[in-house]
Amino acid sequence: MERLKTIDWKNETVTIIDQTRLPEDLSYLQIETVEQMHEAIKQLKVRGAPAIGIAAAFGLCVAMKTFPDQGSMNDFLTLLEKNIDYLAGSRPTAVNLFWALERVKKFVAKEACDCTVEQIKKRMIDEAVAILEEDRKTCRTIGENGFELLKDKSSILTHCNAGGLATSEYGTALAPIYIARERGVFFKVFADETRPLLQGARITAFELSRAGIETTVICDNMAAVVMAQGLVDAVIVGADRITANGDTANKIGTYGVALLAKAHNIPFFVAAPSSTFDLSLNSGEKIPIEQRNREEVAAFFGKVTVSEGVKVFNPAFDVTPAELIKAIVTEKGIIYPPFTKNITMLLG
Numbered sequence: 001m002e003r004l005k006t007i008d009w010k011n012e013t014v015t016i017i018d019q020t021r022l023p024e025d026l027s028y029l030q031i032e033t034v035e036q037m038h039e040a041i042k043q044l045k046v047r048g049a050p051a052i053g054i055a056a057a058f059g060l061c062v063a064m065k066t067f068p069d070q071g072s073m074n075d076f077l078t079l080l081e082k083n084i085d086y087l088a089g090s091r092p093t094a095v096n097l098f099w100a101l102e103r104v105k106k107f108v109a110k111e112a113c114d115c116t117v118e119q120i121k122k123r124m125i126d127e128a129v130a131i132l133e134e135d136r137k138t139c140r141t142i143g144e145n146g147f148e149l150l151k152d153k154s155s156i157l158t159h160c161n162a163g164g165l166a167t168s169e170y171g172t173a174l175a176p177i178y179i180a181r182e183r184g185v186f187f188k189v190f191a192d193e194t195r196p197l198l199q200g201a202r203i204t205a206f207e208l209s210r211a212g213i214e215t216t217v218i219c220d221n222m223a224a225v226v227m228a229q230g231l232v233d234a235v236i237v238g239a240d241r242i243t244a245n246g247d248t249a250n251k252i253g254t255y256g257v258a259l260l261a262k263a264h265n266i267p268f269f270v271a272a273p274s275s276t277f278d279l280s281l282n283s284g285e286k287i288p289i290e291q292r293n294r295e296e297v298a299a300f301f302g303k304v305t306v307s308e309g310v311k312v313f314n315p316a317f318d319v320t321p322a323e324l325i326k327a328i329v330t331e332k333g334i335i336y337p338p339f340t341k342n343i344t345m346l347l348g
């Protein structure tokens with residue numbers, strides 16, 4: 001089956017899958033300006049921590065495309081900096097966004113010393129393509145490492161979407177499930193619906209069923225029942241930011257799922273690339289949590305469900321404390337508690 005290209009660079013433009021239209025409509029969107037990329041990230045047309053990092057790197061290429069080849073390098077660097085700040089303002093929680101912008105910035109600073117503006121524009125594109133290709137390899141390795149943890153299980157629960165559509169391919173939390181399938185092992189997956197924007201129902205179930213993996217969508221409030229009935233052997237989720245002590249920010253509702261898993265004695269795993277770790281923060285309470293607009297909660301796909309004037313609380317992410325996490329799967333290996341020591345040892 002043809003793989004889905006979450007983000008693609010062709011003919012000097014970026015193409016993304018418009019994830020707000022899934023699963024009804026698998027449609028592609030051409031991004032021609034940095035403003036369009038900013039909006040695409042903000043509106044979750046492209047989403048998932050690694051994918052928004054890759055998208056931002058290409059956003060910079062698009063932004064600098066029209067800068068005159070004969071222009072001064074200083075002006076180029078000033079405009080680049082402005083666009084980095086602009087894209088960094090699109091979403092606050094997933095650290096991969098800032099990681100990718102910083103990587104391109106450092107790359108350009110290094111290369112700029114011995115090349116022309118025309119050359120640096122081309123090299124920037126090569127660097128963005130390298131970020132995409134590395135993500136593909138990284139996620140595959142996460143899948144191979146995660147498969148070791150899950151291979152004696154048969155039924156997995158996941159929250160939100162940390163699959164191929166949240167990365168360049170394979171995903172993080174879903175990668176072990178895809179690797180298993182390649183090896184002839186078929187897991188059954190429970191996909192939490194993931195209110196308010198239904199990434200589990202709309203995106204996880206879409207990509208898993210497309211890959212021939214048996215998937216059952218449940219409303220978020222059904223997770224306790226499927227666990228109590230013994231239908232879940234393990235939980236695996238992705239991450240938007242992991243601090244030095246292992247506290248993990250992920251889609252709102254993840255913390256509740258981790259508590260339920262503990263109550264039912266079910267192992268709770270996190271899968272993420274090393275670019276999702278923010279070792280500058282000691283613990284999760286310092287992670288900036290994106291607050292999204294009222295309409296996402298107060299209406300359900302076009303129909304108003306909360307009376308006007310009633311307050312709504314809509315954080316996009318929550319933080320799962322490290323003590324609820326059994327292991328964190330990365331491309332560099334599996335990290336077990338004590339996390340502070342072991343994260344530093346592997347990634348520090």
Ligand code: MRU
Nearest residue numbers: 047048049162166172238239251
């Ligand atoms: O708001 P979203 O859809 O970007 O949130 C995505 C998640 O929370 C994912 O679980 C996380 O980014 C990991 S993606 C590999």
